[in-house]
Amino acid sequence: MKEVTITIPHYQTLSLRHVVLDYNGTLAKDGMLKEEAKALLGTLCERFQVHVITSDTFGSVEAQMEGFDVNVKVLKTDNHTMEKAAYIYELRANSCVAIGNGNNDADMLKDAALGIALIGDEGCSTKTLMNSDIVCKSIGDALELLLNEKRLIATLRK
Numbered sequence: 001m002k003e004v005t006i007t008i009p010h011y012q013t014l015s016l017r018h019v020v021l022d023y024n025g026t027l028a029k030d031g032m033l034k035e036e037a038k039a040l041l042g043t044l045c046e047r048f049q050v051h052v053i054t055s056d057t058f059g060s061v062e063a064q065m066e067g068f069d070v071n072v073k074v075l076k077t078d079n080h081t082m083e084k085a086a087y088i089y090e091l092r093a094n095s096c097v098a099i100g101n102g103n104n105d106a107d108m109l110k111d112a113a114l115g116i117a118l119i120g121d122e123g124c125s126t127k128t129l130m131n132s133d134i135v136c137k138s139i140g141d142a143l144e145l146l147l148n149e150k151r152l153i154a155t156l157r158k
Contacts, residue, residue: 010158018091022100023054025122031058036140045069080104106131116142
């Protein structure tokens, strides 16, 4: 299994296997995969096991993820916050990066080894923002942190 180990001085050593991505508001806008995500997703899949977790509001996630080596999880319950957090635990939370923006992403970001909140087109829930380790302004910036670990180290080291 793929694993990326990143030692962040005076912070912690992360052993990451999974990247769990919220879909709408994070990877996609109005159900359509953002171009910056499309450009980086293939490379991300080479380094990590990538998961897309969504309620699939627009019914487009399967078609939009076609051609990418990702696991798509469509939420089934009416408690998306709990369901997303439970998914992280199934994967082993201490090996996960979680990226999202919505209120239902808050626990997922808090429980993951690394939580990245996005303040994008839809904004960001305050609770999710407070439960994150890092805040980015775009999905491109967030994914590039994982593809260029020196940026991640620069942000988190103490």
